[in-house]
Amino acid sequence: MLKPLGISLDWVTLNVVxxxxxxxxxxxxxxxxxxxxxxxxxxxxxxVAFFAFISFFPQLVAGPIERATNLLPQFLKSRSFxxxxxxxxxxxxxxxxxKKVVVADNCAVVVNQIFNxxxxxxxxxxxxxxxxxxxxxYCDFSGYSDIAIGTARLFGINLMRNFAFPYFSRGIAEFWKxxxxxxxxxxxxxxxxxxxGSRCTKWKMVRNTFVVFLVSGLWHGANWTxxxxxxxxxxxxxxxxxxxxxxxxxxxxxxxxxPSVKEFVQMCMTFLLVVLGLIIFxxxxxxxxxxxxxxxxxxxxxxxxxxxxxxLIYIFILTIVEWLNRDKQYGLQIEEKGLMRWAVVRWAxxxxxxxxxxxxxxxxxxxxYFQF
Amino acid sequence: MRKFLIRISVFxxxxxxxxxxxxxxxxxxxxxxxxxxxxxITCAGDxxxxxxxNSHSYYGxxxxxxxxxxxxxxVSQIFKYDYLLLKQYAENxxxxxxxxxxxxxxxxxxxxxxxxxxxxxxxxxxxxxxxDATPNKLKYYCEVFHMPAFREKLRALVKTNYLECxxxxxxxxxxxxxxxxxxxxxxxxxxxxxxxxxxxxxxxxIYYLEEIIKFCQSRGxxxxxxxxxxxxxxxxxxxxxxxAKMYEVTFAMxxxxxxxxxxxxxxxxxxxxxxxxxxxxxxxxxKKFTSILKKEVLIGI
Numbered sequence: 049m050l051k052p053l054g055i056s057l058d059w060v061t062l063n064v065v066x067x068x069x070x071x072x073x074x075x076x077x078x079x080x081x082x083x084x085x086x087x088x089x090x091x092x093x094x095x096v097a098f099f100a101f102i103s104f105f106p107q108l109v110a111g112p113i114e115r116a117t118n119l120l121p122q123f124l125k126s127r128s129f130x131x132x133x134x135x136x137x138x139x140x141x142x143x144x145x146x147k148k149v150v151v152a153d154n155c156a157v158v159v160n161q162i163f164n165x166x167x168x169x170x171x172x173x174x175x176x177x178x179x180x181x182x183x184x185x186y187c188d189f190s191g192y193s194d195i196a197i198g199t200a201r202l203f204g205i206n207l208m209r210n211f212a213f214p215y216f217s218r219g220i221a222e223f224w225k226x227x228x229x230x231x232x233x234x235x236x237x238x239x240x241x242x243x244x245g246s247r248c249t250k251w252k253m254v255r256n257t258f259v260v261f262l263v264s265g266l267w268h269g270a271n272w273t274x275x276x277x278x279x280x281x282x283x284x285x286x287x288x289x290x291x292x293x294x295x296x297x298x299x300x301x302x303x304x305x306x307p308s309v310k311e312f313v314q315m316c317m318t319f320l321l322v323v324l325g326l327i328i329f330x331x332x333x334x335x336x337x338x339x340x341x342x343x344x345x346x347x348x349x350x351x352x353x354x355x356x357x358x359x360l361i362y363i364f365i366l367t368i369v370e371w372l373n374r375d376k377q378y379g380l381q382i383e384e385k386g387l388m389r390w391a392v393v394r395w396a397x398x399x400x401x402x403x404x405x406x407x408x409x410x411x412x413x414x415x416x417y418f419q420f
Numbered sequence: 421m422r423k424f425l426i427r428i429s430v431f432x433x434x435x436x437x438x439x440x441x442x443x444x445x446x447x448x449x450x451x452x453x454x455x456x457x458x459x460x461i462t463c464a465g466d467x468x469x470x471x472x473x474n475s476h477s478y479y480g481x482x483x484x485x486x487x488x489x490x491x492x493x494x495v496s497q498i499f500k501y502d503y504l505l506l507k508q509y510a511e512n513x514x515x516x517x518x519x520x521x522x523x524x525x526x527x528x529x530x531x532x533x534x535x536x537x538x539x540x541x542x543x544x545x546x547x548x549x550x551x552d553a554t555p556n557k558l559k560y561y562c563e564v565f566h567m568p569a570f571r572e573k574l575r576a577l578v579k580t581n582y583l584e585c586x587x588x589x590x591x592x593x594x595x596x597x598x599x600x601x602x603x604x605x606x607x608x609x610x611x612x613x614x615x616x617x618x619x620x621x622x623x624x625x626i627y628y629l630e631e632i633i634k635f636c637q638s639r640g641x642x643x644x645x646x647x648x649x650x651x652x653x654x655x656x657x658x659x660x661x662x663x664a665k666m667y668e669v670t671f672a673m674x675x676x677x678x679x680x681x682x683x684x685x686x687x688x689x690x691x692x693x694x695x696x697x698x699x700x701x702x703x704x705x706x707k708k709f710t711s712i713l714k715k716e717v718l719i720g721i
Binding site: 406412 | 421423424428431434435438439567568571574
């Protein structure tokens with residue numbers, strides 16, 4: 049029937065070409081519909097504001113997934129240019145560019161090589177490949193969010209925070225409060241809580257948690273790897289809850305420069321578990337994921353990275369900067385105190401980062417989350 | 421708003437100044453395109469043999485071994501640019517006798533780089549060789565317009581491994597002593613990379629090949645088709661269909677225009693040390709191949 053239009057459908061896979069970022073603005077539209085139904089917000093009669101909310105260009109294709117309660121009212125009131133907000137927005141865009149172009153794109157080149165020829169590599173290279181992928185996906189996605197939030201701020205619009213230094217988490221529960229916050233909170237408000245949340249029997253709570261994580265996995269695509277990734281995180285999330293372990297809310301190493309040994313071990317363990325999950329996420333099939341994980345433990349000899357040192361150096365710089373600013377909204381949120389009170393120092397930092405974006409960029413890669 | 425715009429403009433000015441310095445540095449680097457342009461301007465009158473082609477002949481034909489010859493090959497050069505260079509420089513080559521046209525496995529199938537991510541190659545031809553390649557010249561007037569290539573050239577400056585050729589156009593970077601220990605590891609991968617996913621550019625490449633041949637014949641010069649030696653891992657992994665098409669077109673050209681064709685791809689006289697990688701000659705191999713070329717192909721020169 050659709051052949052005259054040049055469209056041929058496969059009845060098994062459908063093979064429908066979906067618009068970029070369809071899941072992001074579908075979720076945004078859903079939040080408006082549900083919130084209106086539950087009378088949390090009044091339906092808007094301003095069609096321009098409504099479509100601006102649905103299709104606000106900075107966050108249209110990869111989030112943050114905004115709520116009507118936060119974004120819609122901002123389109124309804126008049127805005128004026130704010131110098132401090134615009135400067136902060138520019139800084140956040142610059143930091144997002146650094147994360148995406150320097151860290152993520154340089155990691156991507158090595159990650160693609162390692163995952164493509166993983167059967168010929170030693171365990172240490174495979175381990176490094178998984179670490180690089182963890183930073184690739186973090187910097188790719190949070191880099192986009194920083195650029196989107198920064199761009200919105202230039203227009204006087206405040207978008208919600210999407211990442212809060214997730215690799216400094218001390219447990220999986222804390223990780224999920226810091227990773228893709230807009231999606232996690234969406235699932236909490238529109239799936240977990242309507243199912244009963246945690247105010248029900250223990251087994252219903254287990255069911256609710258598993259449902260949220262499985263749906264979260266499926267949100268990334270109809271693939272066993274995403275489903276298993278969701279399941280893996282559901283188990284990791286639930287084990288400490290059942291064991292009655294303490295939940296962490298505040299910032300790690302608050303009022304201290306360095307974390308305690310306990311905090312450091314907790315952060316490393318959490319990060320390694322996340323990395324393990326990301327191997328499943330990145331693999332093309334569960335068979336490949338398991339094979340990759342098994343091979344890490346074979347022939348493991350620590351040495352110089354075979355695929356170059358550059359990604360490690362960029363990851364090191366990123367980690368230091370983000371650690372020093374972990375109490376801020378993003379890595380480069382500079383306060384005018386100490387050395388940074390001098391404009392020339394701040395400009396030197398901006399200039400160095402901008403030049404690194406120009407000259408240290410990796411091979412151009414599409415944003416990973418554009419596909420979801 | 422005014423304060424914000426002024427500061428952004430000052431920052432942008434700083435960036436532009438830095439890029440301008442970078443552009444100057446890159447343009448002052450040793451560059452085979454400029455060397456060849458200057459070489460062909462100063463000694464065109466003496467040149468009797470011109471070698472065209474891509475990196476296979478750029479690193480494979482040591483023009484110094486053949487009297488009055490010049491290597492006009494460049495990395496990734498397609499037949500269109502072979503033709504444009506020949507047309508541009510042959511006007512001054514009053515004694516042109518022979519034009520060697522290398523027929524690589526990929527020559528007939530290579531895409532026109534003007535249309536893909538490798539369009540920055542055109543910058544080299546426009547900036548350094550003054551080639552009238554395209555009507556949209558503005559796009560190619562600065563190295564900095566293609567940031568990834570610009571960046572790579574600056575990095576090469578730091579590592580001092582920039583592309584360089586001798587005064588007769590031979591690429592000097594592929595010295596045997598600099599060869600990687602695993603030089604033959606990627607032979608099959610290179611063969612796959614050289615296998616075209618489609619034959620969209622076959623017609624265009626045949627058109628320019630014929631233009632080169634017709635141009636040579638109009639000038640009374642002898643056009644010779646040559647396939648350079650390759651390492652066995654490379655030629656054992658070539659796609660049979662593409663290879664057969666390459667030979668089919670080559671023999672058709674020989675028949676149509678009465679040309680000579682020499683196929684050295686599987687020549688057993690070339691051993692491991694003659695190769696820098698699976699499809700390129702080392703400096704040792706280039707000298708060996710050129711002496712064979714002189715004895716068997718460029719007879720009487």
